[in-house]
Amino acid sequence: MRFYEYESKELFARRGLPLGPRHVVHSAEEAREKASEIGGSVVLKSQVLSGGRMKAGAVKFADSPDEAASHYEAILPIVVNGETARSVLVESKSSISQEFFVAVTWDGRAKSPVVIFSDMGGIDIEEVAESHPKHVSKTHFSSLYPITPRVAKEAIGKTGVTGSDLNKLTPIVFELMQIFLDYDLTLAEINPLCRLEDGSFAVLDGHIDMEAEARGNHKALLKDLGIGDDETRQARPPTEFELAGAAVNAVDHRGVAGNVVEFDGDLGLVIGAGGGSLTLFDAVRNHGGKPANYCEIGGNPSMSKTKNLTKLILNKPGVEKIAVMMNVVSNTRVDIVARGVIAGCIEAGREPSEAIAIFRIPGAWEDEGFKILKKYGVDYCDRSVSMYDAAGRAVAKMQAGS
Secondary structure, X not given: OEXXXXXXXXXXXXXXXXXXXXXXXXXXXXXXXXXXXXOOOEEEEEOOOOOOHHHHOOEEEEXXXXXXXXXXXXXXXXXXXXXXXXXEEEEEOOOEEEEEEEEEEEEXXXXXXXXEEEOOOOOOHHHHHHHOHHHEEEEEOOOOOOOOHHHHHHHHHOOOOOHHHHHHHHHHHHHHHHHHHHOOEEEEEEEEEEEEOOOOEEEOOEEEEEOHHHHHHHHHHHHHHOOOOOOOOOOOOOOHHHHHHHHHHOOOOOOEEEEEEEOOOOEEEEEEOOOHHHXXXXXXXXXXXXXXXXXXXXXOOOHHHHHHHHHHHHOOOOOOEEEEXXXXXXXXXXXXXXXXXXXXXXXXXXXXXXXXXXXXXXXXXXXXXXXXXXXXXXXXXXXXXXXXXXXXXXXXXXXXHO
């Protein structure tokens, strides 16, 4: 889940990172008032979850409170990658001497966190890495053992930064590493991290992504930041369909039947089992299918949760059929899932044999589950059919009907 910039900066401020005066505003008059309070030149930034604000014209500088109010009115309706502003951040304009980039994220191949640092901030790090590779460093560190500022200093020093700048940057980068670990983040980024003309450093922009499954561990923080339980924050505000999926999953504690992400395809997916949901989603696309959604099901969800998830997906405009597929899991009862999806089809006014393109969930009580599916004429397969082939069968049915 992604934080807005103002939320990221609030967390940074709590951890002592250097930031200038700033205020979130929701009206032109409030923008005028806060710009006057800050004094001098200010910058106004659209608060959206995606990047590209500057290119879209959603970041503007103002030299007076009246100009700040005018810029607020101009920024608010600007659409940035499909998003309109939730609010506008007004903060002091800084006199910049040099810009740096620092991010902490997870390296899946190395299976460890990594600090990415550059002494060329303010632009896309991919562009810097391609054009000026010596100005970008990658330094891995442990998520299990205690870390020290030495790792941060090493990451900075690799790019040629020395002396006073190295000493001042090290505690900032080290604290960002700590924030990444303490709050179960998948990304903690500052771009740019600037040296100002007076020699001090300041965070001018920040981005934070938190592991969605870690929300329960950080309820107090999310509440303090005003992040509601219904906000999925997947690089954009949640759709009504996604909110409905979260509501289905929140009904009771038994298993998972939700974590829904909306797409614009015609094949609904009820999929799961660890990484199996991602594997199955990719398999459908590799076969030429068009997923209507991504979701997760597993951990032995109740029949009611499975039924309501099925109904939600089948009632999504454009969905012609669903594919119900999982990896091999021992604790998810096949008969309960079968009952749930069939009940969901019936309550959605659909014939199970026509609505379910394929059912592939091997596991506990599978013989009983297969009997139920056979009774309703649903096409099913056991573990002898791979996940990839099951996805292919579902896509083939979709293509045959088009």
